[in-house]
Amino acid sequence: MTSVRFAAVIGAKPCQTESEVRKLEMAGIDMLHVEVMDGHFVPNLGGGPDFVGALRATTELPIEVHLRIEQPDRYARAFIEAGADIVTVHLEARHDVRKTIELIRSMGCRCGLALNPLTLLEKALKHLPSIHYLLCLTSNPGPRQPLLPGTLQKVAQAKECRKEGNFTYQIAVEGGVTQESLASVVLHGADRVVLESRLLHRGEDDLLRELRAAAGEANMGG
Template sequence: MAIQISPSILSADFARLADEAAVVASSADWLHVDVMDNHFVPNLTLGLPVVESLRKAAAVPLDCHLMIEDPDRWAPDYAEVGAGSVTIHAEAAKSPIRTLRTIRSAGARAGLALNPATSVDVYADLLAEVDMLLVMTVEPGFGGQPFLDLMLPKIRRARELISTRDTDVWLQVDGGVSDETIERCAEAGADVFVAGSAVYKSADPAAAVDALRAQAQRVTAVGV
């Protein structure tokens, strides 16, 4: 499986978002944008106008992760302003199938995110409606949290469910991904990795992306 790295601008300098996007443009596959509303999660970050502006400035496609209370209302708008991928939370969506289909019809990849306490099996039947399944490896809301090792069996279970279906669904992990944890995630079956502090708190963010990718590729190459 192809390894993809999505640096999270939650750990970047918000006063220099365009510059921070450019720093990883040569190495990243996506730019992960955490949208938080201080309702679904206890934090407030950025919203649609900033995403629209960033899309015009960034050379890397945007991977928008909506940690918001009403994704059914707002998710299609993020696709329409040019986000390459829009992920909604299963716990927040009232009409997930309709919303996922609307995201796709607007031209973006549709993702479904699961909080740590949410069972992946409950949403197995929705895999045909998604392009990416996101397993949160921390509680959503804040960057810099330590990785939850107890999510590794859940990642493995998600990979099992994806593998039993005739569908090409990416398996993303978000939260605490670093040079100390990415290999365990890759071994469990993840192929898209969100990394915030591990990238933007390093001296060379682009080199950090390359190093993380190499670590994950080593694990998948040997078929661990």
């Protein structure tokens, strides 16, 4: 049984980048998660290769870039060259998903495939053998959105599908996860949980320690 890993969303504010990273490192976070948004695929704007490059120069933590953009195939290369360890693209975006996955993998980068809350797992089945991570979004876009309980069924389905198909992808969950909902998220099958960094800013190391303990108990119970 592997332990659940935690990633923290880090905001694209260059003046605060180093201090933010140091706080997250001290908290014991496993990975940094960068949201890249184009104002079209989702209504917000944020992130860019320069920001990822600045992060790479600041930390040795793994960096996941979540491309919440319409044409991820046009920009994936730039983020990999900037230092991303994982590039996650959306099934729902306007691109040839298979070719984008091939591009990311050909550059020696790990590839994730993200599914919006209403997207059925069945639509992604043909891509599951080719990806390293399946990212299940469990809330609507925007800060402080609550977890949508029905989305956890998809997480459970992804876990069962991985077992039946003998696939190797890990299951990540992002959106509205709190200390209270974490156990349920893990029980449904999450291997990695993406947290808003603000959750870690109140007693960073203590909270993350509590989250790891709760995840471990849920794993043993499942």
